[in-house]
Amino acid sequence: MPDVGDLVTARLAVDPADNTTAAALLVTGPDGGVTTPVVTGADGGATWTAPVTYTLAGLWRLSWTVTGTGAGVQHEVVSVAPAPALMTDVRSYATTTQLATKLKAAPPLDAVDLLERATRLLDSDFLLSAVYDVDSDGMPTDPVVAAAFADAVCSQVEFWGEVGVETDISGPLQGVVIGSVQLQYGAGDNRSGPSYYAPGLTRALASIPADKIRWAALSGGCPW
Template sequence: MPDVGDVVTAQLVVAPHDSSTSATLVVTAPDGTVSTPVTSTADGGQTWTAPLVYTLAGVWRLSWTVSGTGASVEHELVSVAPTPQAGAGAGGRVYATTTDLANYLGAAPPLDAQQLLDAASRMLDTRVLAYCRYDVTDLGMPSDPDVATAIGRAVCAQVAWWGEIGDSTGAAGVGYGSVSIGSVNLGRSVTSVSGDDSAARQLAPQVADELRAPHLHDKLFLGAVAVPW
């Protein structure tokens, strides 16, 4: 799958073909903008190419029109991904890097590691960290190195959990055991479920282990009563 900014060569092979064969290309971008790149052939009309730059994420439509011998109309849909933004989640803080995840796993992280870290950071922000107290920087990141490391490891634990259950969105709808972090209590599902009740939409058991480390007792409050000052 191409990313935004990729420069590619669109290609069409025509059969049959001869000197009368001609091909044109119309490109429709995801925002509806239409362009007509210059096409050319270097083998007498069999293979036609055109330079193309993907400037937007989304689905692009490539429409070839062939006239003369081999006359036809060919359409192709191309899905273009956004430019990866390392360390910057969609509208929120990200507490761990792909290097942190690789070290936590003791193995190479998945190719979608950054997206998973973004999602895990948002999940912990809303379900755990919003109920915690700890010192932060002007950007809202933990200022104490021990707290920053613990939260980063908790995020990695959530990603590792998703890897274990094979689901990061809740689509699989599997059950899981009880987890309690501070004032956040999560019960066990005994049947296949979906949405927020699935294992993927709940906190990994290891998240509590990372945030309850003894050296954090005077630096991090979990929920209302879990960790005293």
């Protein structure tokens, strides 16, 4: 699978082919933009090539039109991956170095994406009612809180490495207490079911001293 920025050589084989065979290429990007790269023939019309640069992530369509001997139309859909994210590109409470330290091993290649997802999980499912000091970017300024948040997201990524990244990350959770806050997710009347949160995540949050963060209880059925 090519990445954004890759320059590749698109190829078409035509059979049968002779000196009357000609080919043209139409390249349609994910945004609907169309380009017509210069096409070069070889092997007496049996082989055609063209340079294609993938400038966007998404699905690209390469449409070849052949005239003369071997006439016809051939389409190819190419999936292009985004350039790998860097820590500077995402909002994350932990770095890949912190994750490697937590894992005591090299982090996975998608570590940046996983840390960003774990950070979103922490923000949406645990920190909506939390009060703590932040900077202009909304990041914790107290080193104790920052370290606990980093430990929490690293624990979640470690957990995903064991059980897989769940599509629905707000599944059943039972009996977690953080300060004056209680979480009691459930599945059905008996509130039984697996937890989609890492045990280390809740332990990290529970370790924050009361003078560093305040957990405000919310009403209306919120898990807090």
